[in-house]
Amino acid sequence: MAKFSKKVLLFFLGLFLLGSVTTETLAHEMYYMGSSPISLKWNNIVSGRAQLKINGDNLSSFYTSSPNSYYSIARDSWNGAAGKVSCMQESFSSATVRFYTADATLWEFLFGLIFQYDFLGLAEIFSPSNAAIIDEYSAINSQGKIAYANILLTPYTSSFTNVTSVRYTMCHEIGHVLGLGHPDIGNPNPSTPQSIMLSSFTNQTYYSPQQHDLDDLTAKY
Numbered sequence: 001m002a003k004f005s006k007k008v009l010l011f012f013l014g015l016f017l018l019g020s021v022t023t024e025t026l027a028h029e030m031y032y033m034g035s036s037p038i039s040l041k042w043n044n045i046v047s048g049r050a051q052l053k054i055n056g057d058n059l060s061s062f063y064t065s066s067p068n069s070y071y072s073i074a075r076d077s078w079n080g081a082a083g084k085v086s087c088m089q090e091s092f093s094s095a096t097v098r099f100y101t102a103d104a105t106l107w108e109f110l111f112g113l114i115f116q117y118d119f120l121g122l123a124e125i126f127s128p129s130n131a132a133i134i135d136e137y138s139a140i141n142s143q144g145k146i147a148y149a150n151i152l153l154t155p156y157t158s159s160f161t162n163v164t165s166v167r168y169t170m171c172h173e174i175g176h177v178l179g180l181g182h183p184d185i186g187n188p189n190p191s192t193p194q195s196i197m198l199s200s201f202t203n204q205t206y207y208s209p210q211q212h213d214l215d216d217l218t219a220k221y
């Protein structure tokens with residue numbers, strides 16, 4: 001299993017269809033919980049906008065091909081959100097947010113043979129010194145700044161219940177990269193607003209940032 005030693009160091013922030021959740025998210029914001037919670041935020045901000053340089057070259061065609069083009073829809077849905085985000089396509093080598101389709105072996109290794117079909121995506125986040133933010137120590141050293149991210153999506157595309165659930169998941173994971181948490185999990189005051197950041201997809205009809213999410217961005221940036 002040495003092959004996966006790096007992949008074990010993941011920051012589990014997926015979209016969950018069932019319960020059983022790791023919750024390093026507080027309502028509305030992504031934190032690392034520890035002796036004192038550490039709020040996490042995208043590091044590269046220019047003129048008040050979080051600069052996400054994004055690339056989807058490592059996605060399988062299910063996520064990128066027309067007519068659905070899920071990847072470009074998710075990317076564009078955050079660009080300009082609340083006037084706080086620039087989410088622009090970049091080449092793979094210069095991108096700071098890279099999308100991948102996970103391979104099945106990795107997905108089973110991460111989630112086991114019970115939940116591998118329930119987890120649809122997750123975000124790995126890294127500090128400005130390119131260290132995975134996975135625990136209190138690395139969160140403190142990051143100074144709360146997210147500089148790079150990988151977004152991994154399930155290889156089991158039949159896990160998606162419909163087209164909207166694919167779009168919702170991809171948009172949701174970008175929200176984590178921006179430092180947004182699950183409003184329905186954690187404290188204080190968990191709630192279930194109309195939001196792209198709800199921890200599970202339950203037949204929502206939308207797949208882009210909602211007013212709740214724009215408000216969170218405005219507060220954060």
Ligand SMILES: [Zn+2]
Binds near residue numbers: 182
């Ligand atoms: Zn999530």
